[in-house]
Amino acid sequence: MANLTNIHQELTSNQEMNFLSSINDNNNFGEDFFVNSPYSTTEFNCSYVTEDIFINNPSVLNKFNILSLNIQSLSSKFEQFKILINNLSISNREPSVICLQELWKLNPDCNFDLPGYQPLVFKSRSNNVQGGGVGFYVKIGISFNLLHNFSLFHDRIFESIFIGVEISDNKILTIGSCYRPNIYPTLTGSEQFDSFLDIFSNLCSSLPNNSYIFGDFHLNLLSYSNNRQVTEYLDTLFSYGFLQNITYPTRVSNASATLIDHVICNSNTLVRDSYILISDISDHYPIIFSLNKLPKKPKSKPEFQRKFSNDQLLSFGNALKNINWDPITSSDNPNTAYDHFEETFIDLYNLYFPLSPKKFCRRTSPIEDWMSRGLLISRNEKLRLFSLSKSNPTPFNTLTYKTYRNIFNSAIRTVKKLQYEKLFCKAKFNLKQTWTLFNKANNKKPKK
Secondary structure, eight states: OOSOOHHHHHHHHOGGGOHHHHHHTOOTTOTTHHHHSHHHHSEEEEEEEOHHHHHTOGGGTTSEEEEEEEOSOHHHHHHHHHHHHHHHHHTTOOOSEEEEEOOOOOOTTBOOOOTTBOOOEEEOOSTTOOSOOEEEEEBTTOOEEEOTTTOOEETTTEEEEEEEEEBTTSOEEEEEEEEOOSOOTTSOHHHHHHHHHHHHHHHHHHOOSSEEEEEEOSOOGGGTTTOHHHHHHHHHHHHTTOEEOOOSOSEEOSSOEEOOEEEEEOOOOSEEEEEEEOOSSSSSOOEEEEESOOBOOOOOOOOEEEOOOHHHHHHHHHHHHTSOOHHHHTOSOHHHHHHHHHHHHHHHHHHHSOEEEOOOOTTTSOSSTTOOHHHHHHHHHHHHHHHHHHHSOOHHHHHHHHHHHHHHHHHHHHHHHHHHHHHHHHTTTOHHHHHHHHHHHTTBOOOO
């Protein structure tokens, strides 16, 4: 899994699959347009990466990384997504902010808490209309606010949610997660696009500097020269000082490769680093955009714990036996006797079981109790077969990947079921614990 597949190597070497080349070859603004535009004076470092490549990349450490993904149903992909983020966290490459599109309908009773992140902030379609929806996860410790004035949401025309993130120099980074569907029941494709562009133009005109827009816009930017909608969209971005940063296709199949997932910003940064993560969570690849600016880090309170080894317990018991309890047992005042007992007991307790700083190792702490090392190895094999099916899409390789993927998903369901059967058995006489397990097993929020 360490090396890129042939198809991704071919995409990066094919000038027709490079967004910057399509801009350069277009003559709408005259021959000198590209030479004199910010697209020529800005360095766009965009590349395909596997998980292994990304987590071993030292340049993304200590960066403000933003991940964007059209997940196509958070409910059905949540477990896979959680494993991906945990793997990035183990190597300290987890994104500071996660932008999601196409969340679809979320059951309000279900638990979508992501370890290490604040609760999901999202907007979904009204009247139980299927599809769409946008949202954010922000790392614990990062201060942010929901920006209602920029969060424009028009079902199946333009869906967006924006947050303001406080960064290290006391400035606000404006980040948006956006989704533009490509169909609308009562409008033609042209009418739907015109409505979108009108809304989006007004939004771009009002956004401040250092604004970053992530999302699926269903506009293939590689068609800039021959698609009216793509041309108008990019020209609108350019007129408001926004540049597109992803240069290679983000949705790749055996039959096509399109650049419909965009990262747009109006900052004056001259070097833009982005990574297209080869993953099978969705038929859109996750995008990771890397910024040099770090968020403000609040002072975190250290956590402490006590250790109770067998030797410590034995020594503590012996110490209690050797205490002279006569002053307590012979006292006529019960309050004085209790105070004396409590003071003696607590002093010994703190002596033999002292508080020590709590150390948490993400590498050795599984994200779920049922996620074994064997399943993690199987997941790597699944990703390898996925990569092989992309690089050499023969019927055999495709069938092998799909068969292994189905077996892997079935194994996860089986292991999870067995784990909870054991836990339910242990808790059969504890009603409160049983309900807690029931909610966790069904991804339900705990009852307050």
